[in-house]
Amino acid sequence: MAPAATILASEEDGATVYRAEGEWLVVTAAQLDRRLRDLDMPQDRQVTVDLSGVDRLDSTGAWLLLRTEHELAARGNQVALANLQARFAPLLEQVRSRGVTEPVPHPVPPHHTFIGFLARVGMVTMLLANRVYHILGFTGLVTVTFLRLLRQPRRLRLVATLVQMEVVGLDAMPIVGLLSFLIGVVMAYQGADQLRRFGAEIYTVNLLGISILRELGVLLSAIIIAGRSGSAFTAQIGTMQVNEEIDALRTLGLDPVEVLVLPRLIGLGLTLPLLVFYADFMGILGGALMSWLVLDINIPNFLTQLQTAVTTTTLWVGVVKAPFFASIIALVGCFEGLNVTRSAESVGRLTTQSVVESIFFVIVTDAAFSIVFSMLKV
């Protein structure tokens, strides 16, 4: 049977008597609360709360009793709690001495007003500007460390760098290859569908060659690597930050930038161009297979047409961007990792932020490259 509790009001000898009955527990609190709110409380009277019918009491029940007493007293009544079973007395006292506080009203979030909205916009703008400033500062720090490394090449952590090359480069080959292949397939299919209307199916090869080599191969690889390795950089360095490992490095006289950032930066900088070349190859392969199936352009014909469409410059225009994108991903990933405070929660937040920021900067840089290349007429 579910526990039940109630409070009954009556008049006796010119005084109001409330009889509390049943089990005053947290499970009955909802029904008790409704009942108590419905009570028509008197004013300036003698009120006795008879507790003899209370069979069970927990701290929530005790609090409800004390709240009732408090509300009655606030209306000018003389309140007496009577006949409480002795075993509940310590609990009531405990709650009375420590627990009777009105809940603090929750502050209204200030951004719900217009001024609050403006303040928020301003704050976010300042935060963004501040962030860019700090990323630039970090880039400077890494550059200085890198130049020092060039003067003293023996300081390079060779094993760590090779491990990073394996993890960010070699291990990413299946996913980068598969996605590039599929993008090639989709491009060929969609391109063929449109160009067929003009009888220009053969130009599908040009479309494929130029778009994959110049843009898609490098962008796709950079975005996959930002999601796969940029986030891993932030999470790894961030976890080290939470564990105070970064502080431990510093106290041991080791420079975290040299030990943690440079191997990642160099490893990614060397492998991303190779990955881009591989992605270009797989994309073209996917396109070639699709052209063969859908357009009956066999592989030799495809290659002949490809040679007229693209030159080595087209390939280089794509691949040359890779080291820049790699630097962005590694710098943002490591920067956000080092930004982690000592709470585990900030690792998650900054990892998300690192991926969003690095993809954003990659695409902005890609746009900048397009402008530069069009001015250079390549």
Next chain:
Amino acid sequence: MAEGQGDFVIRVRNLVNAFGSQVIHDGVDLDVRRGEVIGVVGGSGTGKSVMLRTVVGLNRPVSGSIEVLGRDVLHLNDDERHELETQWGVLFQDGALFSSLTVAQNIEVPLKEDLKLSERLMAEISACKIGMVGLPPEAADKFPSQLSGGMRKRAGLARALALDPQILFLDEPTAGLDPIAAAAFDQLIKDLQSSLGLTVFIVTHDLDSLFAICDRVAVLVDKKMKVGTLEEHLKDNHPWIHSYFHGPRGRAAQPAEMH
């Protein structure tokens, strides 16, 4: 529900815990009486926390039986399990507060689950619990990351007490607190225990806590458990127990009349 003194709220029989080939507990028996404070001690790696986690069902033992409030913890359906879980509160080592919620919202989590309380009543109950564990009222709207370690533990205790459980499990409640805060926390647990009539299962390293609040102590040695009052343990000749209670720290923590 059985009430009265002397009945057992936790009965563990012949419990065996192992991780891979490493046996942690080999035939542990433990009875916890209603309304007592039992301290579980043992060297590092003897599986004190594992014991607690096994009793509350977070860790599945290899064999043995565990009864809590007369119900077999290892063979419960989901409804029975949920019902039982509202009867106990667990305080994890660092409070284990949900980091994305404020203190008040943390305390409201168990209340929201199936009680259908009004928003206002929930705010009132959480404010009451915050007061009971000795936190200032302003703590209600703070996030766990804005609190000190001691305050986080108090907030975790408030959440564990939200449903007024019968049994309170505490995992190293005073670890990482300064001696003054630790003593205050001990006193708080003692006060709450006596006024709420709680049964307290406390895993600790802290000798001061043991002497201050525990009625009986269970010592994990040689993969088994030796349960007794402090006086009994003080007379025990087992080398680990002897050096635990009679080492420099153990001696310092004993109240004067036990010397």
